[in-house]
Amino acid sequence: MTMSTGKKVVFYVLLILSATILFAPTIMAIVMSFMTNQDILTGSFPKTLTLDNYVNAFERFPLFQYLFNSFVVSIMIMLGQLILCSLAAYAFVFLEFKGRDLLFYVFIATMMVPFEASIIPNFHIIRDLGWIDSYQGLTVPFFAMAFGTFLLRQNFKMIPKELREASQIAGMGDFRFYLTVVLPVAKTSLVTLGVYGFLTSWNMYLWPLLATTNDSVRTVQIGLKQLQTQEQLNEWGVIMAGAVIVIIPTLILLFLGQKRLQRGLAEGALK
Amino acid sequence: MSMNSVAIRSHESMELIFEQAKKRQRMKSWIKGMLFLLPSIVLFGVFLFYPLLRTIYLSFFLTDASGETTVFVGWQNYMNIFTSPIFLQSMKSTFLFVLYTVPITVFISLFLAIIANEKLKGTGFFRTIFSSSMGISVAAASVFWLYLFNPTMGVLNRILEFFGMDAIGWLTNPDWALLAVSVTTIWMNIGFTFLILLGGLQSIDSYLYESADIDGAGYFYKLRRITIPMLSPTLFFVVTVTIINAFQTFGQIDILTQGGPQNETNLIVYSIYREAFVNYQFGSASAQAVVLFILILLMTALQFKFGERKVHYQ
Incomplete structure (x- = not known):
């Protein structure tokens, strides 16, 4: 289908206009992070660009520690989710046993319980386990995930049942079949779920706020909140530098995986 | 034998x-x-x-500061929250917040998805930009908007000033604070909703458009008669997910307004958080959490009931 030039122009104008408006706050933050405080206060366009804000942010705050913690937490959650969801999805697709359908409904039911509604006992559990200020306290509660299980289940279902039968005749057990056949075949979905898991874990806010009391395992999101509350006296350049550092890893991940993520989300949600 | x-x-x-x-x-x-x-x-x-x-x-008990139950009070916690002007304000704000954010988020995302779904050169770039807010955390997004809303230096008031209008206390004026938080939330949520809707658009059979073209149908006719009806399951999904997300809002409140001014932005999760982890009233905080749970349960049930035919998991 070809489009008339007039129509094309209209679409490009709309696209460019929308992109500009939508991306303006982010661009503003990035530019501000390189501006001197003088320029920010007077509201002029940047006369000189400087890295001072970044240097300041790293000097005054244990940002490296926060970033490291966020990486550890996000990767742990991502791996935990991949392992648990793929195991569960395998059981739902390839194994037949009594109570399977019931358990499937249990998984659906979990989607109706918002984490926020059960956050008080969760906090007490973590406290009683001695998991406050620990990586396991920040990660383990998020390993099991119904959405991820459904997403992988959709993908596993496309693996022909004959493949499993053949492997059974060859004497291959379920766990080996899961490891050597199912996981490699479902690589794309696993990557999609991994990207999604990393993004959401990196951006988590309420739970790390509750489950950390000091800098040892505090994540970068809470670090940014502290930076903002302590630097409120007009040091906006430093705050924006902190914010830019926080969003760089996820923006890169999103730019690389956007197409895949979009397809995966649509599949998990709608099929 | x-x-x-x-x-x-x-x-x-x-x-x-x-x-x-x-x-x-x-x-x-x-x-x-x-x-x-x-x-x-x-x-x-x-x-x-x-x-x-x-x-x-x-939710049926009073507790001590460590969360251990002390006195059984039956429905008292529920009666207290539903007569407390602060909690009722919180409920009202939460529903208003849903009303402010959900339709606009879905409408803007739908518009973006439609223009980004055209077969044009460079749409990949625009798709990335439109979905970018998904990669921006609630803390970072709130910090961006905290600056935009800043009463003296913020861009918004500078624009007002340029047009000779009075500055607005976006986050400190009770009339504006909830709207300001809503704008931030809409901006944050567009990325995710856009991606889902784009996925929905791309799964529409192009055959439908081709046969409409043969009949000489116009752009808006196709939009109204093919795109929107075919997209309705996705739209339905996106609406419920956005509503549920709105009920769970916390981070932007914590950074932008801390529930103020005059509890105008004290949305339900923030209210639970404050009751539990600031006031240590775990009993009444739990009663509020049960209310939140029921609200979300209703939303999910609606999703399953009406989305059933199109949104199926089995």
Whole structure:
């Protein structure tokens, strides 16, 4: 289908206009992070660009520690989710046993319980386990995930049942079949779920706020909140530098995986 | 005769052995299934189902500062929150917030998805930009908007000033604060909603458009008669997810307004957080959490009931 030039122009104008408006706050933050405080206060366009804000942010705050913690937490959650969801999805697709359908409904039911509604006992559990200020306290509660299980289940279902039968005749057990056949075949979905898991874990806010009391395992999101509350006296350049550092890893991940993520989300949600 | 009965008996015992083997086989496959599912089931049990029951239990008690129950008070916590002007304000704000954010988020995202779905050069770039807010955390987004809303230096007031208008206390004026938080939220949510809707658009059969083209249908006719109807399951999904997300809003409140001014932006999750972890009133905080749970349960039930035909998991 070809489009008339007039129509094309209209679409490009709309696209460019929308992109500009939508991306303006982010661009503003990035530019501000390189501006001197003088320029920010007077509201002029940047006369000189400087890295001072970044240097300041790293000097005054244990940002490296926060970033490291966020990486550890996000990767742990991502791996935990991949392992648990793929195991569960395998059981739902390839194994037949009594109570399977019931358990499937249990998984659906979990989607109706918002984490926020059960956050008080969760906090007490973590406290009683001695998991406050620990990586396991920040990660383990998020390993099991119904959405991820459904997403992988959709993908596993496309693996022909004959493949499993053949492997059974060859004497291959379920766990080996899961490891050597199912996981490699479902690589794309696993990557999609991994990207999604990393993004959401990196951006988590309420739970790390509750489950950390000091800098040892505090994540970068809470670090940014502290930076903002302590630097409120007009040091906006430093705050924006902190914010830019926080969003760089996820923006890169999103730019690389956007197409895949979009397809995966649509599949998990709608099929 | 005797031969015959032996044969029958042996046939019976064969069947018994066969039955037993089948039972053992079933037991084995049950154990295997459970082994694959056990990690998820255990974690759901410990961090989801037990806490949910515990929340309901706590909502009937008074507690001490460490969260241990002290006095059973029955429905008193519920009666207290539903007569408390602060909680009623919180409910009102939460519903207003849903009303402000959900339709606009979906409308803007739909518009973006439609213009980004055209077969034009460079749409990949625009798609990335439109979905970018998904990669921006709530803390970072709130910090961006905290600056935009800043009363003296913020861009918004500078624009007002340029047009000779009075500055607005976006986050400190009770008339504006909830709107300001809503704008931030809409901006944050567009990325995710856009991606889902774009996925929905791309799954529409292009054959439908081709046959409409043959009939000489115009752009808006196709939009109204093909795109929107075919997209309705996705739209429905996006609406419910956005509503549920709106009910769960916390981070932007914590950074932008801390629930103020005059509790105007004290949305339900923030209210729970404050009641539990600032005031240490775990009983009444739990009652509020139960209210939140019921609200979200209703939303999900609606999603399953009406989305059933199109949104199926089995």
